[in-house]
Amino acid sequence: MKSLKVAIIASSLVFPGLAVPVFASTAQFPKMPKINTSKYPKGELGRMVRLGENIMNNTYKNPLTKDMVGNKLNCRSCHLAGSDGKPGTAKGIGTFIGTAAAFPAYSKREKTVQTLQDRINNCFMRSMNGKRPIIDTKASVAMAAYITWLSQGLPMKMNEKRPCGLYNSNRWAKSVKKFAKIQRKATHQNYLAGKEIFANKCAACHGVNGQGVGSFPPLWGKTSKGEWLSYNTGSGMSKLNKGAAWAQSNMPLGQGGTLTDQESADVMLYVDAQPRADFDLQKGLFPRDKMGYYNSNVLKEHHSVKSNFKAFGLDLDKIRGTAK
Ligand code: HEC
Ligand code: HEC
Structure with a gap:
């Protein structure tokens, strides 16, 4: 048993790419955890998370956001879906895994401390070529709920440098x-x-x-x-x-x-x-x-x-x- 463990550790030293495929050449980056997305929260919270997910998949068509979007993109166009098919769960740059745990966070561009909803709105104005949804609206809360769900169980670590999650x-x-x-x-x-x-x-x-x-x-x-x-x-x-x-x-x-x-x-x-x-x-x-x-x-x-x-x-x- 013990020697088996040693063998695994040894092989992961020789072939670091096998142990951490995503960050093969970038060992200094933290390894991304697996988030279980198979079960939504219960009740109204679960409904909001689902609504947020739906908006991210259909941002320019969803009745709650279409007037805020000035192009034919969806959030998932850049925050790619992983193997679970959910927007923002792919592991590349732009992942939403761990994002919510970094907010509030400082942003050099706006020279203020931003909330997650502020950060979402900035992608509306720029990446979506549109307008800022009002923070208290259902759409804004739903998107924040969905992104926060993808940080469930991860430790909070507010970002002092940039409005980015730990894994980005x-x-x-x-x-x-x-x-x-x-x-x-x-x-x-x-x-x-x-x-x-x-x-x-x-x-x-x-x-x-x-x-x-x-x-x-x-x-x-x-x-x-x-x-x-x-x-x-x-x-x-x-x-x-x-x-x-x-x-x-x-x-x-x-x-x-x-x-x-x-x-x-x-x-x-x-x-x-x-x-x-x-x-x-x-x-x-x-x-x-x-x-x-x-x-x-x-x-x-x-x-x-x-x-x-x-x-x-x-x-x-x-x-x-x-x-x-
Ligand atoms: C196999 C099809 C495919 C190929 C090949 C491909 N892309 Fe994409 N690309 C996509 C899809 C699909 C998305 C959006 C993901 C989604 O909606 O789930 C995307 C998103 C993008 C986006 C962000 C969204 C946007 O429309 O602005 C950029 C930029 C982009 N791709 C650039 C490139 C570049 C550059 C290449 C070539 C090096 C490339 N893509 C090759 C399918 C592809
Ligand atoms: C044309 C591409 C594009 C589209 C479309 C887009 N974004 Fe982004 N977004 C980016 C890029 C690039 C970043 C910066 C990369 C990063 O921080 O990982 C980013 C960063 C973010 C972040 C911070 C993530 C982090 O952990 O650093 C959030 C939150 C976010 N976007 C939300 C959204 C939402 C919500 C939508 C849809 C309303 C959206 N984005 C649409 C390109 C896009």
Whole structure:
């Protein structure tokens, strides 16, 4: 018995990838626990958790949230489902496992301490290209209930640095930093390489023009009626470093972790150079009586595809090869 134990420990030292498959090369990151999602809480709480789950799966169609969404995405488009089929239980960057246990948490972007509901609303304004649901509404409470359910039994550990759960925080920060370095060196050649990777590894699901195919979500552009399809230029995904960090961890679907650093950087350089909605924070905040209180000390923010490239010292026209 004893020797068997030793053998298991020894083999996990020799093959660390076998013991901790998700974080094979990143031993400093905490191992993600398994959360049992087979049983909902009882009574009204269970109904709210289920409603939250349903909203995350159908955010742009659900009657409680559709007016808050300005594109054709759902929360689960980026907070991917794991093997239990529930949004946010996949293990890549963007998991909701452990998220609620990190809140309230400090956010550098808003320069305030944010609640989980504040954090959810920020994805509405940016990733969903929409508006902030009022905190006390059924939809907002239901989403917070669902995310909190995915931290049941985990120890509280409020995050002093960023509004991120324990299993996202450090790997997100590390990856974002890595890709910032790479993206600052981007040229038109990287754009062309990204275009080719997109055609070979992404277009089958997301469409050659990034418009989405069936239930595979859109990455950029507009409908024939002129409505924006995907995330806006204030979202994390639209930033050249953050988009690459998310994509490397999660895409192609089911094959997260297979793109090299340079491939992830190039493909998101290409994707994030395509047309998407400008972000104007002021527009999302007013009228105040409809939006409720906005817990932020930063009240002005404006971004475009061009300014997102400029943030890395890049000229969008030169990168795209359309400079005159
Ligand atoms: C276009 C992609 C995208 C969509 C759609 C999206 N998010 Fe996010 N979200 C992100 C990214 C990127 C992060 C930052 C990565 C991270 O913190 O793990 C994030 C972070 C979060 C976090 C903090 C998670 C953590 O532990 O760090 C919450 C909570 C959240 N989103 C809620 C939502 C909700 C609710 C919706 C739907 C209304 C939504 N998001 C839609 C991209 C998206
Ligand atoms: C096998 C199909 C498939 C392939 C291939 C694939 N994706 Fe995805 N992708 C998805 C699905 C499905 C989702 C949303 C998950 C959900 O709704 O459950 C998604 C979500 C995304 C999102 C966030 C949501 C959005 O629409 O903005 C981005 C960004 C993305 N993929 C980029 C890529 C890139 C870059 C590649 C190529 C390297 C790629 N994907 C390859 C299926 C795929």
